Amino acid sequence: MELRIDKVRKEFDRFPALHETSLDIRSGELIALLGPSGSGKTTLLRLIAGLEQPTDGAIFFGDEDASHRSVQDRNVGFVFQHYALFRHMTVLDNIAFGLNVRPAAIRPPKREIERRVLELLDLVQLPGLEKRYPNQLSGGQRQRVALARALAIEPRVLLLDEPFGALDAQVRKGLRKWLREIHDQTGHTTVFVTHDQEEALELADRVVVMSQGRIEQVGTADDIYDRPTSPFVFSFIGESNALPIRIETGQAWLADRPLGIDVSGEADGPATLYFRPQDIEILTDPPGGGLAGPVAAQRRVAGTRHLELEIGGDRTRVEIEVPADYPIGETGRVAFKPKRWRLYRNDGASGN
Amino acid sequence: MATDITPAAADRRRGWSDPVAERPIARAILIGIALSFLALVLVIPLVAVFTEALRNGLGAALAALREPDALAAIKLTLLVAAIAVPLNLVFGVAAAWAIAKFEFKGKAFLITLIDLPFSVSPVIAGLIYILLFGAGSVLGPYLQSYGVQILFAVPGIVLATIFVTFPFVARELIPLMQDQGTGEEEAAISLGANGWQTFWRVTLPNIKWGLLYGVLLCNARAMGEFGAVSVISGRLRGQTNTMPLHVEILYNEYNFSAAFAVASLLALLALVTLVLKALLELRYSRDSVGH
Numbered sequence: 275m276e277l278r279i280d281k282v283r284k285e286f287d288r289f290p291a292l293h294e295t296s297l298d299i300r301s302g303e304l305i306a307l308l309g310p311s312g313s314g315k316t317t318l319l320r321l322i323a324g325l326e327q328p329t330d331g332a333i334f335f336g337d338e339d340a341s342h343r344s345v346q347d348r349n350v351g352f353v354f355q356h357y358a359l360f361r362h363m364t365v366l367d368n369i370a371f372g373l374n375v376r377p378a379a380i381r382p383p384k385r386e387i388e389r390r391v392l393e394l395l396d397l398v399q400l401p402g403l404e405k406r407y408p409n410q411l412s413g414g415q416r417q418r419v420a421l422a423r424a425l426a427i428e429p430r431v432l433l434l435d436e437p438f439g440a441l442d443a444q445v446r447k448g449l450r451k452w453l454r455e456i457h458d459q460t461g462h463t464t465v466f467v468t469h470d471q472e473e474a475l476e477l478a479d480r481v482v483v484m485s486q487g488r489i490e491q492v493g494t495a496d497d498i499y500d501r502p503t504s505p506f507v508f509s510f511i512g513e514s515n516a517l518p519i520r521i522e523t524g525q526a527w528l529a530d531r532p533l534g535i536d537v538s539g540e541a542d543g544p545a546t547l548y549f550r551p552q553d554i555e556i557l558t559d560p561p562g563g564g565l566a567g568p569v570a571a572q573r574r575v576a577g578t579r580h581l582e583l584e585i586g587g588d589r590t591r592v593e594i595e596v597p598a599d600y601p602i603g604e605t606g607r608v609a610f611k612p613k614r615w616r617l618y619r620n621d622g623a624s625g626n
Numbered sequence: 627m628a629t630d631i632t633p634a635a636a637d638r639r640r641g642w643s644d645p646v647a648e649r650p651i652a653r654a655i656l657i658g659i660a661l662s663f664l665a666l667v668l669v670i671p672l673v674a675v676f677t678e679a680l681r682n683g684l685g686a687a688l689a690a691l692r693e694p695d696a697l698a699a700i701k702l703t704l705l706v707a708a709i710a711v712p713l714n715l716v717f718g719v720a721a722a723w724a725i726a727k728f729e730f731k732g733k734a735f736l737i738t739l740i741d742l743p744f745s746v747s748p749v750i751a752g753l754i755y756i757l758l759f760g761a762g763s764v765l766g767p768y769l770q771s772y773g774v775q776i777l778f779a780v781p782g783i784v785l786a787t788i789f790v791t792f793p794f795v796a797r798e799l800i801p802l803m804q805d806q807g808t809g810e811e812e813a814a815i816s817l818g819a820n821g822w823q824t825f826w827r828v829t830l831p832n833i834k835w836g837l838l839y840g841v842l843l844c845n846a847r848a849m850g851e852f853g854a855v856s857v858i859s860g861r862l863r864g865q866t867n868t869m870p871l872h873v874e875i876l877y878n879e880y881n882f883s884a885a886f887a888v889a890s891l892l893a894l895l896a897l898v899t900l901v902l903k904a905l906l907e908l909r910y911s912r913d914s915v916g917h
């Protein structure tokens with residue numbers, strides 16, 4: 275099922291939780307909504323499900339305008355952030371719920387429902403737990419039951435709100451792979467919300483980065499990581515440094531020092547230079563170019579070392595990655611220049 | 627032996643004591659005070675009621691209950707409770723649902739309103755209805771012209787009882803439902819359940835113990851209400867006398883053994899309610915920890 279979100283806007287008591295937003299989701303795609311807390315991810319997901327009504331705009335399921343369809347009619351599988359399992363029902367009854375409440379004419383017979391539930395329990399790798407109650411399950415198991423319950427109604431789309439948010443890191447990793455497998459097996463169009471970039475980049479076909487009720491960028495993991503279209507995306511994904519600079523006479527300048535990077539074609543004026551700690555080149559013999567400063571702090575990061583340097587007159591701190599055994603000279607100064615970087619104009623335009 | 631020392635005892639030996647636990651003497655004094663107070667104001671009077679009722683033997687007590695006016699009072703009390711309790715059950719669930727699961731203007735005001743019967747003297751509750759339906763009011767004579775009698779009749783007693791008992795169910799459910807939130811209901815509708823199915827299959831099972839508890843309290847109060855009913859009923863013997871009113875009348879007539887016989891029946895109802903309530907509480911707390 276294709277999804278099209280068409281100029282949708284949502285306000286809560288005048289508070290704009292989601293500014294005008296458009297997004298196309300392809301059939302069978304696994305897509306992640308990624309953004310900091312409060313950026314409107316849950317709101318967008320609930321709008322798709324019909325749990326919220328848009329203030330403006332329309333949501334299409336395929337060619338059909340679903341905006342005025344009730345939640346019940348949309349036939350979406352929703353996995354809630356805290357699972358929302360029915361606490362007084364067994365796992366079996368939880369998963370069977372969506373089938374049991376169908377009108378008699380389209381309700382499968384009892385036997386068939388039970389067979390389907392047991393099949394789903396196998397799919398989510400919880401065989402034999404059908405008699406348990408939710409409070410007798412671990413967090414990861416509840417998560418799986420919630421997914422099985424959503425899958426039982428054969429939904430047109432699957433929506434998951436921070437599916438692994440409440441679980442510890444070890445369990446998360448396992449479930450992540452497992453969700454990808456389930457998605458590939460069942461082929462549902464799936465939208466999941468997360469604030470964990472690693473999860474989004476690793477799991478999703480495409481990632482939708484959101485901030486303050488807006489979509490900042492939509493793209494594959496490579497697009498998002500290598501070609502961030504806004505300073506927000508650059509700094510939200512991975513580690514990054516921001517340095518205010520000036521473009522003049524075809525050169526980039528930090529105060530009166532040329533950076534030695536190629537900015538040909540860039541218009542003159544102030545700009546902000548973004549680069550990642552690992553995308554740098556150490557200069558051993560600074561020929562007057564590049565960035566240099568005293569090491570203010572250092573920390574060991576796995577196989578490498580991160581140095582914090584104080585750059586320029588106002589001692590802007592930047593972080594660079596060097597080999598773990600990198601010798602810091604007597605002067606305590608290190609010079610480098612960014613190898614890969616992006617320039618963002620203060621009016622929002624970007625380039626490199 | 628050192629091996630027999632409990633962790634608490636070991637802590638004490640090390641000079642450590644639980645900061646919130648009282649010392650043994652303080653605890654004994656506190657428990658003693660509570661128990662003697664209970665004995666004085668609850669147990670002794672209750673025992674006295676039963677002994678007084680049985681002073682002339684069980685036969686005499688039963689005979690007093692079979693007397694026509696007593697029977698009429700018992701029937702009326704049961705009738706009033708049978709009307710007031712279900713109505714307040716429905717009202718309580720509806721109000722609690724609205725308050726716990728929706729956001730709307732005037733919510734705080736509604737909560738205050740629900741508490742009103744707790745803060746208003748029952749006598750005043752009765753007087754309100756006299757004002758509303760009495761001979762000097764607009765409504766009373768109008769209804770009377772259609773042959774509807776509110777005051778000094780069963781409808782008035784039911785109204786007064788509903789007024790006095792309506793907070794019980796709502797008060798019990800509001801915190802419970804607020805605590806549970808709307809997550810399970812949203813899950814139910816996203817799975818295709820309609821409003822009715824969601825209520826019967828999800829909401830109601832989740833609140834059933836709290837609801838039963840509230841209904842029990844509501845019932846106990848409905849049967850025992852004196853003030854409001856006494857104002858509004860006109861106390862027509864054999865017609866508008868409920869059990870509490872009948873007890874008072876018998877007592878004023880120096881018919882002590884009959885008064886205490888009816889009183890014991892009321893007290894017995896209360897005791898049964900208490901036992902049920904205790905059982906429910908047990909069930910309730912077990913449910914919230916595990917199945």
Ligand SMILES: Nc1ncnc2c1ncn2[C@@H]1O[C@H](COP(=O)(O)OP(=O)(O)O)[C@@H](O)[C@H]1O
Pocket residue numbers: 286287289290291309310311312313314315316317318
């Ligand atoms: N029911 C609501 N009423 C009022 N404000 C809301 C409601 N739901 C969300 N918001 C606000 O909308 C913004 C976006 O919320 P949400 O979509 O939950 O963000 P996210 O899921 O990205 O953390 C937040 O500022 C939040 O406070």
Ligand SMILES: [Mg+2]
Pocket residue numbers: 315316317
């Ligand atoms: Mg959220």
